[in-house]
Amino acid sequence: MTDAEATSGVPEATSGVLGELRGKARARLEPAHWDFFEGGAGRETALAENVRAFGRLALLPRVLRGAGEPDTAVELPGARASTPVLIAPTAFHRLAHHEGERATARAAAAAGTVLITSMASTTAVADVVAAAREVRADAAVWFQLYLQPRADVTEALVRRAEEAGCTALVVTADSPVFGRRARDDRNGFHDLPPGMAAENMRGLPGAPPDAPLDIAMSPALSWDHLRGLRERTELPILVKGVLHPDDARHAIGEGAAGLIVSNHGGRQLDAAPATVEALPRITEAVAGRIPVLLDGGIRSGADVVTALALGAAAVGVGRPVLWGLAAEGEAGVARVLAELTGQTAHVLALCGARDCADLNRDQVVLRGARGVAGG
Numbered sequence: 001m002t003d004a005e006a007t008s009g010v011p012e013a014t015s016g017v018l019g020e021l022r023g024k025a026r027a028r029l030e031p032a033h034w035d036f037f038e039g040g041a042g043r044e045t046a047l048a049e050n051v052r053a054f055g056r057l058a059l060l061p062r063v064l065r066g067a068g069e070p071d072t073a074v075e076l077p078g079a080r081a082s083t084p085v086l087i088a089p090t091a092f093h094r095l096a097h098h099e100g101e102r103a104t105a106r107a108a109a110a111a112g113t114v115l116i117t118s119m120a121s122t123t124a125v126a127d128v129v130a131a132a133r134e135v136r137a138d139a140a141v142w143f144q145l146y147l148q149p150r151a152d153v154t155e156a157l158v159r160r161a162e163e164a165g166c167t168a169l170v171v172t173a174d175s176p177v178f179g180r181r182a183r184d185d186r187n188g189f190h191d192l193p194p195g196m197a198a199e200n201m202r203g204l205p206g207a208p209p210d211a212p213l214d215i216a217m218s219p220a221l222s223w224d225h226l227r228g229l230r231e232r233t234e235l236p237i238l239v240k241g242v243l244h245p246d247d248a249r250h251a252i253g254e255g256a257a258g259l260i261v262s263n264h265g266g267r268q269l270d271a272a273p274a275t276v277e278a279l280p281r282i283t284e285a286v287a288g289r290i291p292v293l294l295d296g297g298i299r300s301g302a303d304v305v306t307a308l309a310l311g312a313a314a315v316g317v318g319r320p321v322l323w324g325l326a327a328e329g330e331a332g333v334a335r336v337l338a339e340l341t342g343q344t345a346h347v348l349a350l351c352g353a354r355d356c357a358d359l360n361r362d363q364v365v366l367r368g369a370r371g372v373a374g375g
């Protein structure tokens with residue numbers, strides 16, 4: 001067991017650039033904030049399994065294909081990204097670094113990738129998009145939305161995202177209630193410190209002037225709410241947190257432009273499967289009709305290529321971006337993105353792939369299994 005595993009239970013990156021940034025982030029952050037970023041729900045089984053499941057998979061390279069230098073670019077709803085490594089939405093970046101989401105946005109834009117900015121950001125979405133667009137005029141920022149039980153609140157948030165220039169909405173569907181996180185309970189961490197707030201939640205219907213509204217999570221939300229949202233926006237909508245193939249089909253029926261296979265980084269249902277293990281059934285159900293993305297446990301280029309080979313169009317990365325941000329601000333996020341994209345290009349080349357779509361499901365096999373050629 002590594003040192004990191006001994007303290008967290010998770011087989012996390014302990015070497016290389018990501019390991020270095022993780023160590024630096026941990027040393028810099030207040031322990032309660034580190035635990036908030038790093039932790040998961042319950043016994044942290046889903047959190048650990050997201051990472052471990054990639055370790056149980058191997059890649060079968062194809063040889064002598066004359067593929068040339070791999071192209072890492074991907075085409076997505078409301079974005080063309082130069083890398084399949086996107087930034088998954090994570091809350092409260094100013095807890096990690098004083099520049100917060102602005103630093104993350106600049107690094108994402110410079111890398112030519114999509115920032116999925118959290119509704120629970122500590123910077124208003126207009127300022128997040130502005131920071132990205134200062135670096136690159138066509139930078140793509142997607143807005144992650146928790147559907148609110150009050151339709152007027154959801155609507156006001158969507159208008160803000162649209163006016164800010166976001167090019168897609170990501171509706172997080174895996175949070176009918178808030179996950180139970182033992183580390184946060186133990187630390188008594190349940191709110192932002194004074195001076196920081198969820199800036200998107202200010203000035204909404206039902207809130208006192210300039211006071212932020214709490215983000216509501218509601219088990220009463222249904223596909224009807226998603227339909228209501230679709231009728232009120234032209235933006236493409238991706239549904240995040242899908243693990244059951246029937247929900248994938250349902251989302252397509254409701255006009256979703258994309259899906260994100262996710263268990264919220266193991267922070268919601270602890271009994272959820274590792275996302276890479278849920279992915280094949282989802283891509284099978286979707287059958288290429290809309291792009292399927294995955295997040296959870298991506299820590300290397302091999303993880304990225306494994307997800308792509310199993311049919312993902314792109315992946316999201318959560319905690320490693322927070323490590324980079326906490327360790328070195330914008331430069332740290334840039335290092336995380338460059339490292340994962342560089343590794344991805346290298347693994348694509350070693351697998352004989354010319355681009356992110358030039359991979360097949362039969363190239364992913366279980367380690368230790370007899371007769372590795374899948375199908």
Ligand SMILES: Cc1cc2nc3c(=O)[nH]c(=O)nc-3n(C[C@H](O)[C@H](O)[C@H](O)COP(=O)(O)O)c2cc1C
Pocket residue numbers: 036037038050088089090091118119120144172240262263264265266267295296297298316317318319320
């Ligand atoms: C600190 C933290 C905050 C998060 N906040 C949000 C959020 O506001 N909205 C959301 O949809 N997902 C949120 N997530 C989940 C991520 O979008 C993503 O599903 C997950 O982090 C991916 O796993 P990884 O951290 O192993 O890469 C959060 C995750 C973390 C670690």
Ligand SMILES: CCCCC(=O)C(=O)O
Pocket residue numbers: 091120215264267
């Ligand atoms: C209301 C904040 C939600 C943040 C979140 O989604 C998470 O911590 O996983």
